Amino acid sequence: MDALSCVLSAREILKNITPLKTDxxxxxxxACCDCDEDGQGGMVLFPGEEKLYEALPEGxxxxxxxxxxxGMKLLVCDGVCSRDERPLSCMLFPLTPVVTETEGKDAxxxxxxxxxxxxCPLSESGVRGMDAEFVRAVREAGKVLCKNPQIRAxxxxxxxxxxxxxxxx
Ligand code: SF4
Ligand code: SF4
Numbered sequence: 001m002d003a004l005s006c007v008l009s010a011r012e013i014l015k016n017i018t019p020l021k022t023d024x025x026x027x028x029x030x031a032c033c034d035c036d037e038d039g040q041g042g043m044v045l046f047p048g049e050e051k052l053y054e055a056l057p058e059g060x061x062x063x064x065x066x067x068x069x070x071g072m073k074l075l076v077c078d079g080v081c082s083r084d085e086r087p088l089s090c091m092l093f094p095l096t097p098v099v100t101e102t103e104g105k106d107a108x109x110x111x112x113x114x115x116x117x118x119x120c121p122l123s124e125s126g127v128r129g130m131d132a133e134f135v136r137a138v139r140e141a142g143k144v145l146c147k148n149p150q151i152r153a154x155x156x157x158x159x160x161x162x163x164x165x166x167x168x169x
Pocket of ligand 1: 019024025026027028029030031032033093094119120121122
């Protein structure tokens, strides 16, 4: 399965599902869409997802982002978008699938994105504090994403990146 098809399937799985049954943005003022002091925020695009932003929606731009793997792109936004234009990372937040490797064996895991702890009030309650349907959808999305070797490699690199972040904190 090519990367874009996997991303589109994952987006389809998640498009109507949110971390809580109620609108969690009401509790935090949609903190995950807040901009930084430059008036911008951003989310890393999955491999293949860049193709969906060849014609960029108003207020969005792409910038290179090599922190996890070379050649990745960050979708920079101004804190407002239509639901259909949200990148997959925004649909998954504050969870994310990662691929861990132990003794040569890969395993798909769903975890709270460590970058969410400073932003999202739901993070502290962990995966179990979120709506079970959302957690299931993130896992299903993760399984679909792993069908593409490039995305699987990205999810592995993401896990290594998170381990690096944890070792710095
Ligand atoms: S920061 Fe967390 S609680 Fe707030 S809108 Fe985003 S996902 Fe929901
Ligand atoms: S792309 Fe949309 S959902 Fe994602 S951070 Fe920006 S405004 Fe929020």
